[in-house]
Amino acid sequence: MAYKEKICPKCQAKHNKRGEFCSRSCGNTRKHTKETKQKIADAQRAYLTSGTEPAEVAKHNFISKRNNGDPDPIPPMKPIDLGSGRFVQDGDIWEEA
Secondary structure, eight states: OOOOOEEOOTOOOOOOOOSSSHHHHHHTTOOOOHHHHHHHHHHHHHHHTTTHHHHHHHHHHHHHHTTSSSSOOOOOOOOOOOOOEEEEEETTTOOOO
16 A cells, blocks of 8 residues: 555554554554543543534544544556457446457
């Protein structure tokens, strides 16, 4: 894949994979302290009792999933050699008789 080169925050390894961590084992080792859990709970409680509009909820969900960052680059398409007498039309592969 052609993702941006990143550094894993757990093991400091460079990788070109999707996501923040280089592997599933690095991504699943995050631990929250009691203070962090309490801060998350307080923020969630305040958010749920605020009575926000649906547009604000959608915006919050979009940003909280980190969807507002720079997108990963899309690799260019490579031409495929179909062979002699074959062609693509309307998404189908055809052969000349």
